[in-house]
Amino acid sequence: MTTHAPGPEYQPAGTREGLEHVRSLVNAALDILQESSASRGGPVAPGGPDGARAAARQALTGPLLPAQGEKAGEVLEALVRPYAEGAVDITHPAALARMQPPPVAPAVAAELVAAVLNQSLHAWESGPFALELERWTIEQLAGLVGYEPAEAGGTLTPGGSLSNLMALTMARDTVLARRTGRSPGQEGLLAIGVQPVVLCPEGVHFSVERAARMLGLGEDNIVTVPVDDTGRMIPREAERLLRDCPPDRIPVALVAVAGSTDLGIVDPLPELADLTRRYGIWLHADAAYGAGALFSPRLRPLLTGVSEADSVTLDLHKFGWSPASSAVLLVRDAGALASFGLRATTCLSADDDTLAGYIGLQNTSLQTTRRADALKIAVTLRTLGRETMAAMVDTCHALARHAAARIEADPRMELRARPPLTAVLFRYLPGNGLDPDAFNGALRRRVMEDGRALIARTHLAQPDGGSAVFLKLMILNPATTPAELDSVLDELTATAAAMETSASDS
Missing domain, CATH: 1.20.1650 (PLP-dependent transferase-like)
Incomplete structure (x- = not known):
């Protein structure tokens, strides 16, 4: 050889x-x-x-x-x-398009360590300390949300989409087992002979639709709950839909928004928690972005009631200054994670090893091989501490309010709403009969193609039943200054004015 x-x-x-x-x-x-x-x-x-x-x-x-x-x-x-x-230079003050905060240096160093040591979380022999670190991190984050750490559980995931999929899996299995005494994970939905449905507001994240497809529920069995003028779910409408649900359709989950990525909407969590308990269904709070408010004593009241949800999605790579992926799924009752358990006869969960304490985390996740993402999260939070994290969140919120005030004072622009978190939605109002939707879409592409700014766009429902294109500034860099934001907006309006002139001359 x-x-x-x-x-x-x-x-x-x-x-x-x-x-x-x-x-x-x-x-x-x-x-x-x-x-x-x-x-x-x-x-x-x-x-x-x-x-x-x-x-x-x-x-x-x-x-x-x-x-x-x-x-x-x-x-x-x-x-x-x-x-x-x-x-993309996410440290640049004009990088305002996506939820990509600049990670702090200690987190990046921890990421390097995790790559060098290459631990995995699925089996004890793949990462003994890494396993304990994730368990401890989950326990600590459960306390942050307001769960009882001794009863709660969870797992780190690649992102909020997978967290939402796992939450709906637990909802399906838990509620159907309670209602029918049978296991959909083992027997399948066809054998049980019922149709699970999921309730959610109009502005829920698209990953909920994906989850419904992947779980065999089908997008047609997502029931949309009406919202009020602010975009928040109306509890009495949710109750009406639950009350009127036919016997062959079993509601298994109500998905609440806890900080939407556009308008920062937080559904009325306490009322929804009371409703779901009365009807025996699962309440999932998608706080992938909004969870950043938990670090701020001033903004934390926005998420009042999140501790009453059965599960919560958090993404610390959105509003936590940790590199992707740093996502977390928390569950109020750790027993619900049995949805992802393996049979004891497999090589990863033999009974005698389990009794001896050689326990991996393969029974808490959809993933088997899984990197030790808890290290960078722990390093980030321990390094920054509560006061600095609160200051960083509050600074980003203050910057968003500054940008909103600047936009509101300019008659050439329309502010959609004052931001409860750090996303600022607005649009330029062109003259000369130009279509505002097409104009704002083209304006966004122009500044990105020139390399001068990165901004996002979204479609928002209008009172007439249609939708309109709005631009979005996502502010997650506390090192940005108000003057730098003013400069971005000045350049944006100057570009828009030049586009207007060019359109009128042609």
């Missing part, structure tokens, strides 16, 4: 030699990042999609798997540099 002596290019990262190689490569990568950062003039390279594709074609030459490997330093130069140059 022919063997090769391990060289530095494929030395395991965790060995003494490997760690030195990691150190040198990380330093080289950091040099590239600093050089790239110094050369940038905006939050993204100009050129739009065509420019990004052209840069990729120029950089991504040769095969992904060459016959002979290349030196790691050369590969980093060839791939990391164009990656950095073509990446």
Whole structure:
């Protein structure tokens, strides 16, 4: 048998030699990042999609798997540099499009450690301390939400979409077992002979529809609960729908919004909790974005009642300054996680190992191999502490209110509503008979193609029953200054005015 002596290019990262190689490569990568950062003039390279594709074609030459490997330093130069140059600079004050906060430095260092040690959470022998760290992190976050830590449970997930899927899985299994005495996870819905339905407001996240498809419930069995003028679910309407539900259709869950990504809407959680308890169904609170309010004593009252939900989705890679993925699903009763349990005969959950304490987390997640994301979350929260986290959240909220006031004072723009969290929705009001929807869509694309700003867009329901395009500033960088936000808005309105003039001249 022919063997090769391990060289530095494929030395395991965790060995003494490997760690030195990691150190040198990380330093080289950091040099590239600093050089790239110094050369940038905006939050993204100009050129739009065509420019990004052209840069990729120029950089991504040769095969992904060459016959002979290349030196790691050369590969980093060839791939990391164009990656950095073509990446969104989420630290730039004009990077306002998506829920991508700039992670704090200690969290990034923890991410590197997690990659080097490569622990997994599915089996004890894959990461003993990592398992205990996740259990402790879940316990602490359960206390933050207001759960009783001794009774609660949960898991880290790749994101809010998977968290919502898992929550609806537990809702389906728990409620149908209670109502029918049978197990949908084992027998299937067809054998049980009932149709589960899910109630949610109009503005619920699209992942709820995906979950309904994947769980075999079907999108047609999502029942939309009417909302009031502010967009909040109306409890009496939810009760009417529950009361009038036919016998062959069993409501299993009511999904409440706890900080919508557009208007920051929080449904009336205490009233909905009382309603779901009376009707014996599951209440899930999607606080993927809104959970950031929990860190602020001033904003926390917005989420009053979240502790009454049966499950809660939190994304700390949205409003927690931890790198993605840092998502969490919490459940008030840890026993509901049995929906994801394995049979004791499998190699991952043998009875004798379990009795001896060799217990992994494969029974609490849809995933088997799973990275130790709790490390960066724990490092982030322990490093920042309650007071700094509160200050960062409050600063972002104050910046959002500043931007809203600036927009409201400009007659050329329309503010949709004053932001309860950190998303600011508005639109430019063009003259000359120009269609505002088409104009605002084109305005957004123009500033992004020029590389001057990154902003989001959304469609909002209008009183006449239609919808309108609104632009969105998502403010999650507490280092941004009011003057920098003013500059972004000044440039946006100047671009819009130039577009108006060009349209009238043509």
